[in-house]
Amino acid sequence: MLSYVGRRLLATIPVMAVVAVVVFSLLRLTAGDPAAIIAGDNATSQQVAEIRAKLGLERPIAQQFVIWLGNVLRGDFGESFFFKKQVSELILDRVEPTLALSVCTIVLTVATAVPLGVLAAWKRGTWIDRGVMGLSVLGFSVPVFVIGYALIYLFAISLAWLPVQGYQRLREGVGGFLEHLILPSLTLAAIYVALIARITRASVLEVINADHVRTARAKGLAEMPVLLRHVLRNAAVPIVTVIGLGVALLIGGVVVTESVYSIPGLGRLTVDAVLARDYPTVQAVILLFSMVYVLLNLLVDLTYTVLDPRIRY
Amino acid sequence: MSRIRPLAVAVLSLAWLAAGAPGRAGAETTLRVVMHSDLKIVDPIWTTAYIVRNHGYMVYDTLFAMDAKGEIRPQMVDRYDVSGDKLTYTLTLRDGLVWHDGKPVTAEDCVASIKRWAAKDSMGQKLAGFVKEFQVVNAKTFKILLKEPTGLVLGALGKPSSNVPFMMPRRVAETDANTQISDFTGSGPFVFKKEEWKAGDKAVYVKFDKYKPRAEAPSGLAGGKVVKVDRVEWKWIPDHQSAVNALLAGEIDYIESAPHDLLPVLKQDVNVKLVDYNPLGNQYTFRFNTLHKPFDNAKIRQAVFYAFNQEDFLKAVVGDSAYYKTCKSFFPCGSPMASTKGMDGLLESNFEKSKALLKEAGYDGTPVVLMQSTDLAVLTNLAPVAKSLLERGGFKVDMVSMDWQTLVARRAKRDPPAAGGWNAFLTGWVAADILNPVMMGFMNASCEKAMFGWPCDQEIESLREQFARETNPARQKAIAEAAQMRETLYPTHIPLGQWYQPISTRKNVDGIMTAPVPVFWNVTKK
Numbered sequence: 001m002l003s004y005v006g007r008r009l010l011a012t013i014p015v016m017a018v019v020a021v022v023v024f025s026l027l028r029l030t031a032g033d034p035a036a037i038i039a040g041d042n043a044t045s046q047q048v049a050e051i052r053a054k055l056g057l058e059r060p061i062a063q064q065f066v067i068w069l070g071n072v073l074r075g076d077f078g079e080s081f082f083f084k085k086q087v088s089e090l091i092l093d094r095v096e097p098t099l100a101l102s103v104c105t106i107v108l109t110v111a112t113a114v115p116l117g118v119l120a121a122w123k124r125g126t127w128i129d130r131g132v133m134g135l136s137v138l139g140f141s142v143p144v145f146v147i148g149y150a151l152i153y154l155f156a157i158s159l160a161w162l163p164v165q166g167y168q169r170l171r172e173g174v175g176g177f178l179e180h181l182i183l184p185s186l187t188l189a190a191i192y193v194a195l196i197a198r199i200t201r202a203s204v205l206e207v208i209n210a211d212h213v214r215t216a217r218a219k220g221l222a223e224m225p226v227l228l229r230h231v232l233r234n235a236a237v238p239i240v241t242v243i244g245l246g247v248a249l250l251i252g253g254v255v256v257t258e259s260v261y262s263i264p265g266l267g268r269l270t271v272d273a274v275l276a277r278d279y280p281t282v283q284a285v286i287l288l289f290s291m292v293y294v295l296l297n298l299l300v301d302l303t304y305t306v307l308d309p310r311i312r313y
Numbered sequence: 314m315s316r317i318r319p320l321a322v323a324v325l326s327l328a329w330l331a332a333g334a335p336g337r338a339g340a341e342t343t344l345r346v347v348m349h350s351d352l353k354i355v356d357p358i359w360t361t362a363y364i365v366r367n368h369g370y371m372v373y374d375t376l377f378a379m380d381a382k383g384e385i386r387p388q389m390v391d392r393y394d395v396s397g398d399k400l401t402y403t404l405t406l407r408d409g410l411v412w413h414d415g416k417p418v419t420a421e422d423c424v425a426s427i428k429r430w431a432a433k434d435s436m437g438q439k440l441a442g443f444v445k446e447f448q449v450v451n452a453k454t455f456k457i458l459l460k461e462p463t464g465l466v467l468g469a470l471g472k473p474s475s476n477v478p479f480m481m482p483r484r485v486a487e488t489d490a491n492t493q494i495s496d497f498t499g500s501g502p503f504v505f506k507k508e509e510w511k512a513g514d515k516a517v518y519v520k521f522d523k524y525k526p527r528a529e530a531p532s533g534l535a536g537g538k539v540v541k542v543d544r545v546e547w548k549w550i551p552d553h554q555s556a557v558n559a560l561l562a563g564e565i566d567y568i569e570s571a572p573h574d575l576l577p578v579l580k581q582d583v584n585v586k587l588v589d590y591n592p593l594g595n596q597y598t599f600r601f602n603t604l605h606k607p608f609d610n611a612k613i614r615q616a617v618f619y620a621f622n623q624e625d626f627l628k629a630v631v632g633d634s635a636y637y638k639t640c641k642s643f644f645p646c647g648s649p650m651a652s653t654k655g656m657d658g659l660l661e662s663n664f665e666k667s668k669a670l671l672k673e674a675g676y677d678g679t680p681v682v683l684m685q686s687t688d689l690a691v692l693t694n695l696a697p698v699a700k701s702l703l704e705r706g707g708f709k710v711d712m713v714s715m716d717w718q719t720l721v722a723r724r725a726k727r728d729p730p731a732a733g734g735w736n737a738f739l740t741g742w743v744a745a746d747i748l749n750p751v752m753m754g755f756m757n758a759s760c761e762k763a764m765f766g767w768p769c770d771q772e773i774e775s776l777r778e779q780f781a782r783e784t785n786p787a788r789q790k791a792i793a794e795a796a797q798m799r800e801t802l803y804p805t806h807i808p809l810g811q812w813y814q815p816i817s818t819r820k821n822v823d824g825i826m827t828a829p830v831p832v833f834w835n836v837t838k839k
Contacts, residue, residue, distance in 0.1 A: 031715065031719040031722060031723060032719045032721075032722045033721070033722035033725065036718075036721045036722045037721060038354065038360060039360060039361065040360040040362035040363075040475065043361050044435060044762070045725055045764075045765065046762075047361075047433065048725055051491070054492070082354060082512070083353055083513075084354075084493060084495075085512075093511065152558055153558075156558065156562055157558060157561055157562055160562065163562070164555065164558045164559045164561075164564055165550060165555050165558070165559050165564065166548075166559075259555075260552055260555055262548075262549070262550040262551070262552065262555055262556075264513050264514035264549075268551070271551075272351065272513055276353070277718060277722075
């Protein structure tokens with residue numbers, strides 16, 4: 001097992017190297033000039049050229065890449081063109097809101113989607129099943145920003161129960177922290193609840209009529225232990241895979257949600273940096289996201305061994 | 314389902330109770346504002362970006378300032394004298410001016426600040442060409458000695474928009490003009506809270522208790538800058554709909570530039586009001602690239618003047634006629650240099666005349682590569698209107714869509730359109746940036762040194778030079794009119810009308826200044 005983990009961790013090195021080359025090249029191939037953006041709309045060509053030289057963008061691209069890669073290997077992601085802060089400092093500052101939103105969304109999603117999926121499978125063909133699956137299609141089909149605006153209209157503007165936007169850090173009070181997370185998490189969770197509920201239902205249906213389940217029922221076990229111990233556990237591998245993928249997909253979801261709710265997290269930082277062609281920030285954030293993605297996949301693979309003793313690496 | 318609903322309500326209610334009344338935190342005198350952009354750079358000399366200029370007005374003060382009538386008034390300056398030969402300006406600072414660190418503002422600080430500004434700003438560079446030397450007389454007085462008379466001194470030092478000659482302590486002003494400052498000490502009415510600034514989230518300013526306002530009533534950017542709130546927070550909400558929702562819910566007090574299509578929603582709310590703070594507004598502009606076919610031919614550029622009309626552009630973008638007006642003048646209507654001289658018959662969509670001019674000029678059907686910005690609501694609809702009018706006027710048009718930042722980078726390229734260059738694009742100017750031929754960047758026709766588009770016309774340059782030397786306002790106006798008339802023969806750009814952007818505030822916010830820039834002194838929050 002340990003050697004497997006070691007091999008997988010070693011395998012991340014070429015993956016990250018490819019990501020680094022692709023991200024660096026893509027940014028340089030993308031139209032747009034950070035110097036022109038920094039200089040402002042009224043700037044002359046001379047002013048833009050001076051800023052370009054100051055940022056080191058006059059150097060050949062290969063030279064820029066070698067300098068950047070050397071710095072990254074030493075743990076220095078450079079300084080943001082715009083924010084004039086170390087990129088690592090910038091990212092650390094934005095991690096909390098994104099992490100809080102992601103964790104809250106995942107907890108909400110798993111706590112809702114798995115019971116709903118099991119319920120739908122258990123009550124297969126009834127109005128409960130059709131209702132859950134109908135809602136699931138709806139949640140999956142409606143764009144995140146539409147769900148966001150609808151929730152804001154209802155809970156923040158009409159009922160005035162929750163704030164429209166913003167984020168409060170945990171150290172500034174738990175009440176405000178939770179209050180600012182409820183609507184964004186509900187918004188983001190809608191799509192994942194829909195996805196995971198459908199997968200849970202399908203996985204449970206594959207197992208619910210299996211011989212060992214029938215045997216458990218014949219032994220006189222109550223329905224709840226049958227569902228939890230014999231059905232859900234055997235249906236868990238595909239569900240965990242989808243949850244893992246969902247967590248990785250959250251990276252894309254937080255971008256929209258953080259914009260709609262004005263949360264200063266990594267998603268917003270990415271969008272701002274891309275629009276401003278802030279090369280050092282975009283490169284660092286994408287490297288970070290790639291690393292998270294790779295590690296999440298590893299974590300999902302390791303979870304299989306816990307859920308299904310037959311799986312061994 | 315019947316169990317789920319009460320449970321959801323209970324969870325939401327508990328969270329609400331745990332938090333107390335949500336979103337109502339903050340002192341009464343904290344003004345929560347959403348500006349048009351996020352504050353990422355904080356050196357108003359280093360960049361011309363308007364958000365940084367607005368930041369500059371919070372933190373720094375100016376020697377002179379423009380009042381509501383467009384006249385230049387002393388601001389940090391107590392009195393100034395001009396010698397009989399108009400070659401020496403003696404400026405004396407007001408008593409009691411101090412920096413945010415408590416040290417007094419000195420003449421040496423101001424001289425260093427002017428030098429740094431003049432190294433970056435185009436009008437400052439023009440002024441620097443006239444300056445023989447600066448002489449510091451004493452701690453509060455300095456002289457500007459000129460090589461020859463110019464009417465630019467007060468206008469340049471009281472320039473209302475980017476780059477504004479903000480005064481900084483000497484130690485800060487001696488920073489190379491191409492290096493961003495890292496010490497944000499000013500002497501303006503607000504202190505920038507560097508430790509609370511989080512780019513992408515918020516910038517915070519607090520009242521500067523030792524600021525000494527002028528005795529006069531505030532007027533435009535001049536007069537007594539009396540701060541009436543304790544704290545101003547610039548909160549960055551990138552999504553317009555979210556910002557409007559936050560204003561409706563009372564979470565913020567002020568939006569600088571809500572899109573025009575959302576203004577009806579705000580108008581309907583009894584707790585919100587719209588304030589027209591900038592009577593000169595903004596101007597839309599069609600910019601030519603004079604380096605390449607077909608717009609390297611002045612006669613073909615004249616044809617565009619005949620094909621266009623302003624109303625179509627303004628309707629397509631702004632929509633509500635309460636927020637726009639046609640103005641057949643290069644200089645903003647309502648400003649001292651505004652004039653319709655030379656504009657008869659132009660901008661009336663006379664397509665036959667446009668086609669006749671194209672024939673006369675030998676237009677060979679070369680398509681116009683027209684860049685369209687798709688991500689800024691105030692610009693997006695301009696290019697399709699231009700395309701339609703140009704085609705009806707006899708042009709072939711290839712409209713290329715891109716985000717604004719791509720456009721900004723591409724417009725700096727001098728390559729032919731087929732090699733990644735361009736022929737034309739549309740943009741907007743704040744009226745305060747285009748008040749006369751020297752300030753108006755697009756009128757600069759100095760070939761390689763001109764702004765993107767690189768027009769090259771000796772006559773326009775001669776008129777701009779004459780304007781810079783002239784000290785008599787009446788003669789300045791005549792020169793501006795001559796420059797405008799020359800523009801109709803050698804068009805560098807085409808004005809497409811004025812539009813206005815109201816500030817949206819909660820009803821309890823008052824005292825917003827009428828000025829070309831949104832400023833926060835005199836603003837109250839009850």
